[in-house]
Amino acid sequence: MVEENRLSNRNVGPESKAREWKSPLAILVAGAFLFLAISGVAIYFFGFSVTNQFMVLFHTALGLAFVLPYIIYQIRHYLYSRQFNLTDVKLLGYTSFAAVAVCSVSGLVLTWQPIFGTRISYLWDTIHTVSGLVSIALVLLHVALLVARYSARTAETSPALNAGIKRFVSGSSLVATVSIVLVVLAVYAYVPVPFANEFPEDYVIEEGKTPFQPSLALTASGGAYDPRTMADSKDCGESGCHEQIYQEWLPSAHRYASMDAAFQVVQNVMAKNNGPVSTRYCGGCHDPIALFSGSKNLYTDDLSSYGADEGVSCVACHSIESTDVKGNANYVITQPERYVYEFKEGATAKFLRNFLIRAYPQHHVESFTRDLYKTPEYCGACHKQFIDEEINKVGWVQLQNQYDNWKNSRWYHEGDPEKTVACRECHMQLLASTDPARGDGSDYNRDENDGSHRSHRFLGANQFMPLVLKLPGAEEHVKLVESWMRGETDIPEIADKWAQGPAIPVEVIVSEKASPGDTVSVQVSMLNNKAGHDFPTGPLDIIQAWVELDVTDQEGNVIFTSGEMDDRNFLKEGTFIFKAEGIDQYGNLIDRHNLWEMVGARFKRALFPGFSDVAEYRFICPSTIRGVANEGDGNQTFEFEVPAEYDGALKVSASLAYRKVGQFLMNFLFTEEAGLTASVTRLSEDSKTIWVQK
Numbered sequence: 048m049v050e051e052n053r054l055s056n057r058n059v060g061p062e063s064k065a066r067e068w069k070s071p072l073a074i075l076v077a078g079a080f081l082f083l084a085i086s087g088v089a090i091y092f093f094g095f096s097v098t099n100q101f102m103v104l105f106h107t108a109l110g111l112a113f114v115l116p117y118i119i120y121q122i123r124h125y126l127y128s129r130q131f132n133l134t135d136v137k138l139l140g141y142t143s144f145a146a147v148a149v150c151s152v153s154g155l156v157l158t159w160q161p162i163f164g165t166r167i168s169y170l171w172d173t174i175h176t177v178s179g180l181v182s183i184a185l186v187l188l189h190v191a192l193l194v195a196r197y198s199a200r201t202a203e204t205s206p207a208l209n210a211g212i213k214r215f216v217s218g219s220s221l222v223a224t225v226s227i228v229l230v231v232l233a234v235y236a237y238v239p240v241p242f243a244n245e246f247p248e249d250y251v252i253e254e255g256k257t258p259f260q261p262s263l264a265l266t267a268s269g270g271a272y273d274p275r276t277m278a279d280s281k282d283c284g285e286s287g288c289h290e291q292i293y294q295e296w297l298p299s300a301h302r303y304a305s306m307d308a309a310f311q312v313v314q315n316v317m318a319k320n321n322g323p324v325s326t327r328y329c330g331g332c333h334d335p336i337a338l339f340s341g342s343k344n345l346y347t348d349d350l351s352s353y354g355a356d357e358g359v360s361c362v363a364c365h366s367i368e369s370t371d372v373k374g375n376a377n378y379v380i381t382q383p384e385r386y387v388y389e390f391k392e393g394a395t396a397k398f399l400r401n402f403l404i405r406a407y408p409q410h411h412v413e414s415f416t417r418d419l420y421k422t423p424e425y426c427g428a429c430h431k432q433f434i435d436e437e438i439n440k441v442g443w444v445q446l447q448n449q450y451d452n453w454k455n456s457r458w459y460h461e462g463d464p465e466k467t468v469a470c471r472e473c474h475m476q477l478l479a480s481t482d483p484a485r486g487d488g489s490d491y492n493r494d495e496n497d498g499s500h501r502s503h504r505f506l507g508a509n510q511f512m513p514l515v516l517k518l519p520g521a522e523e524h525v526k527l528v529e530s531w532m533r534g535e536t537d538i539p540e541i542a543d544k545w546a547q548g549p550a551i552p553v554e555v556i557v558s559e560k561a562s563p564g565d566t567v568s569v570q571v572s573m574l575n576n577k578a579g580h581d582f583p584t585g586p587l588d589i590i591q592a593w594v595e596l597d598v599t600d601q602e603g604n605v606i607f608t609s610g611e612m613d614d615r616n617f618l619k620e621g622t623f624i625f626k627a628e629g630i631d632q633y634g635n636l637i638d639r640h641n642l643w644e645m646v647g648a649r650f651k652r653a654l655f656p657g658f659s660d661v662a663e664y665r666f667i668c669p670s671t672i673r674g675v676a677n678e679g680d681g682n683q684t685f686e687f688e689v690p691a692e693y694d695g696a697l698k699v700s701a702s703l704a705y706r707k708v709g710q711f712l713m714n715f716l717f718t719e720e721a722g723l724t725a726s727v728t729r730l731s732e733d734s735k736t737i738w739v740q741k
Contacts, residue, residue, distance in 0.1 A: 061205035064197070067127060068211035076120045077190070077215065078222020079113045080147075082106075084183045085223065086230070091176060095410035100387050101233045103407045104399065109226060110154050117151065136192050143185040150178040161405030165288045166483035240390035242273035244382070246341040251324055259338055261437050263377035264331030266339055267368065272382050274340040275390065278354020280361040282389075286401050289361075291482050295503040296361070298513040298524035304358030305334035305351075307512055309589065309708065312716045313640045318350060321438075321643050326350055328438060328643075331376020332429040335363045339380065365415035372424050372450055374431030383414035405483075418489060423453060426470045434642055441632050441646045447587070452580035456656035464491045468544050473579055475501035476538045492540065506531040508583065508590075511707040511725045529728050532705065534577050549731035550577040551654070553594075555701050556661075560738050561668040567737065571596060571623070571662040571701040575654035582654045583705065587627035588637050589712055592705045594623040594662045595729075599698050606697060607666035616710045616724040623662035626709075627651040639715050668697070668739060695739045702732035 067073065086106040090099055121144060131137055153175035160167045194212055250271075252258050257265060266272055280302075284293025296302050304310065310333050314326050323345050330338030334355055337343055342352035354360060363380070371377040388400040404411050419425050427450030435443040453459060453470070460466040477493075480500040488495040510528045513521035530536050534550035556570040571594050575582045583592045595610035610622045618624065628651070629637035631644040654660055706725040708716070717723045 061208040065205070065208040065211035067124075068208070068215040071218075072116060072120050072123070074215055074218035075222060076113070076117050077219035078226070079109055079116070080186060081219055081223035082226035083110055083113065084179075084186075085227065087176075087179050088183070090407070091180075095384065095407075097237065097239075097387055098230070098234050100403055100407065101230050101237070103403060105226065105230050105233070107154075107158055107402075107406065110151075111158060114151055114155070117147070136189065136196070139185060139189040139192065143182065143189050146178050146182040146185050150175060150182045153178060157406065161402050164405070165481070166405055166408065237387060239387070240275075242276060244268070244271055244273050244276075246271045247344060247346070249344065249346045250341045251345050253324070258341075259327050259331065261325065261328040261375075262331035262338060263371075263373065263375045264335065264338065265379045267379055267381040271341045272339040272380075274336050274342075274353040274355070276382055276385070277336045277339065277363045277366070278357055278360055280357050283361045286397075286404075288401070288405070288483050291478075291480060292484070292500060292503045293361075294520060298518040298520045299503060299505050300507055300509050300512070301359040301364065301503075301505055302357060303512060303516055303518060304332065305337065305355050306358060306516055307333070308515060308716055309512075309640065309712070310334075314350060316639065316641065317643055320641070323347065323350055325438065325643060328375070328434075331378070333358065335376075335380070336360060362415075365420070367419070367425070367428070368417070370419065370425050370428035372427040372431060374427065374429070374433055374448070374450070376429055378428040384410070386411070416484075421469075421471055421490065423450060423459075423470045426450065430470075434645060438643050439632075439646055444645055444647060446642065446645075447585050449580040449584055452584070452656065456579060458579045458656060466544065468541050468579060470579070471501055472541050473538065473545075474505050474507065475503070476506075476536070477540055478502050506536070508532055508585070508705065509707050510728055514726070515723075525726075532728055533730050546576045548576060551582055551703055551730050552576055553701055553703050553731045553733045555699050555733045555735040557699050557735050557737055559736075560740060561697070563668055563739065563741055565668040566665055567668050567697075569596065569598070569664040569666075569699055569701075571664070571733075572659055573654065573662070573703060574659040575656050578654075578656060580656060583625055584653070586640060586642075587625075587651065587653065588629050588642075589640055589708055590626065590706075591618065591709045592625040592703065592730075593618060595702045595704050596662075596664055597698075597700045598666060599700070601695055601698075606669060607664070609664060610704065612710075615719075616713075618710075625652045625654070627653075638711055640712065662701075668737075697737040697739060698734055699737060700732065700734040703730045704728070705730055 083106060086102045089102050090106065093099055124140075128137065128140065153171050156171045157167050157175055160171070194216070197208060197212055246252075246258065250258075253260070258270070259265065280293065280296065283289045284296075310329070314329060314334075317329070318326050323343060327338055327343045330343050334343075334351070336357065337350065337352040337355040340352040342355070343350050357363075362383070366380050366383055367378045368381050369379045386400055386403045388396040388403070391397075391400070430447070430449040431451065432446040432448065433443060434446060458468040477497075477499040478501075480498060482500045485500045486495040486497050487493045493499070504524060504527065506528055508528065510525045510532070513524050518524075527536070532550060534548060534552075538545065552574055554572045554574075556572060557567065561567050573594075578584070583590045593610050596608065597605060598607040599605055609619075611619050613619055627648050629642070629645040629648045631637060631641075632646045634649075635644075636649075637645050652660070704727050706727045708725040710724060713723055713725060
């Protein structure tokens with residue numbers, strides 16, 4: 048057999064080898080491989096750029112075109128080379144083929160995944176990268192050894208073979224060079240969408256202040272951002288990638304932060320009273336796209352911009368690079384470099400954009416994912432508010448402050464995440480997910496393959512505005528909000544740390560027995576059982592939470608009541624209520640959310656986490672029960688005596704009610720003629736029975 052191989056090798060002359068080197072198929076495959084090697088190295092070792100993005104596109108296209116010719120060439124090359132003895136060069140050829148085969152298969156997978164899926168597999172990406180680098184090393188060594196050996200032996204004895212080798216080297220180099228030139232031409236032919244990162248010519252910047260004051264928000268550049276670069280959240284959802292998260296965000300308070308009817312009306316009043324520049328104070332949290340585009344200006348009538356109806360958009364939220372817990376939107380936001388075709392119109396541009404983001408995701412992930420986003424300090428940049436002399440012309444006043452509430456509460460344990468319950472764990476509970484952002488190996492209780500993402504509904508306590516604005520999915524969202532407010536939402540992630548039962552449980556405390564004519568004392572105790580901050584929280588000049596108490600006899604006749612609404616939907620006097628009543632420097636009530644005039648508060652009631660409050664009531668246990676019966680157009684008073692031998696019962700029922708907007712502000716926002724009132728949610732309830740004995 049060895050002798051036969053030797054004879055066979057002697058029969059393969061220089062002319063036959065020269066034909067093999069000069070084969071157009073061999074030159075084409077080698078040239079394509081050389082370009083794939085160069086572009087692959089550039090993509091892996093060099094940073095994100097327009098050039099590298101086109102490298103990805105051409106690398107993918109030529110890689111697909113490379114597979115079939117490579118298979119044909121390898122079959123042909125194997126049939127030719129099998130007649131040679133097994134040498135180190137031949138062994139290199141076999142191992143090179145194995146490496147290239149793995150690289151090709153993984154490349155096909157990594158092409159399929161971004162076209163028909165939503166993200167590439169990092170395992171397949173690693174396989175492709177490693178096998179690609181190995182392939183480059185082995186193939187180059189295989190070819191270099193052959194060229195070196197043949198060139199040394201045939202330079203004088205076989206000019207044809209030497210010429211074939213030179214043609215192979217020059218031809219494959221030419222194919223690779225042409226491919227690189229095509230990439231360069233594509234880069235120069237690409238015309239990006241121009242953006243105007245400039246303030247309007249008439250933009251007002253007060254001396255000694257930042258461009259966005261009185262907001263504390265800043266851009267990384269110090270200048271304006273074109274609103275288009277912060278907007279178009281629908282692209283995140285309609286691309287097929289973050290559809291679940293997008294649908295959650297659509298009816299959320301973050302989404303309608305600038306659309307909120309209260310915000311719009313109050314902002315306009317503030318602009319009229321204090322000037323449009325003062326509305327920048329609100330913009331960092333409620334309307335960042337308009338703020339950073341320079342729309343909150345003296346000469347902008349609507350104080351708005353393109354994309355402002357998105358409120359806290361996907362890009363606006365995920366482009367914040369640092370925060371400070373001073374509050375009032377004390378953060379720095381950057382303008383991420385975007386992928387080519389992101390702002391181009393048309394189906395082809397959309398396809399190329401989506402493919403690039405999925406196939407070359409590192410820049411996208413690094414631009415929009417930061418560990419900062421998991422921290423309460425990130426939330427605290429907006430969920431903490433104050434006004435000072437710059438706004439109220441008097442001095443510093445603390446307003447809503449969820450961050451410090453939480454940090455001083457029983458839910459925070461410094462340095463111990465396993466005991467701490469943080470903002471995201473409550474308000475962004477984990478959901479089963481197909482989103483490419485699912486999984487998180489950097490969180491203390493999660494891993495990269497947990498198949499979950501954090502809900503972007505940001506469930507809180509606004510069960511009113513999504514329905515008023517008729518947002519997509521508003522009905523479902525409001526149901527989830529109400530369930531959340533009542534403490535019915537199950538959050539397995541923190542089940543071992545969180546309290547059970549209602550968020551704010553109510554307990555009626557009363558004697559079991561009474562006699563007619565006795566003064567009966569009723570207490571209604573409320574505990575902040577689950578909220579990670581004050582209850583209620585937020586703008587307490589707007590929000591109302593109150594106790595509804597009813598005492599009825601066995602026939603349902605009302606003996607005593609408190610917390611009722613009148614026929615205009617105002618709470619009646621004497622209602623036990625959680626709220627704040629701010630005042631201006633003249634002692635006038637702040638009742639239109641005119642916080643720019645606030646200097647203090649004459650009344651505030653809220654429940655700190657883990658603390659309780661008690662509403663106390665007294666009424667006379669009647670011997671005669673009176674009530675009202677409707678008869679025709681008028682009212683008829685009726686009464687009856689409790690029989691001497693009667694052993695009856697009185698039922699004492701209490702509930703904690705909540706509405707996002709009090710009626711006075713509702714009438715101010717929408718006019719009384721509109722007939723609107725905020726929806727009421729009863730968070731918890733309790734009842735007890737008093738036995739009446741003569």
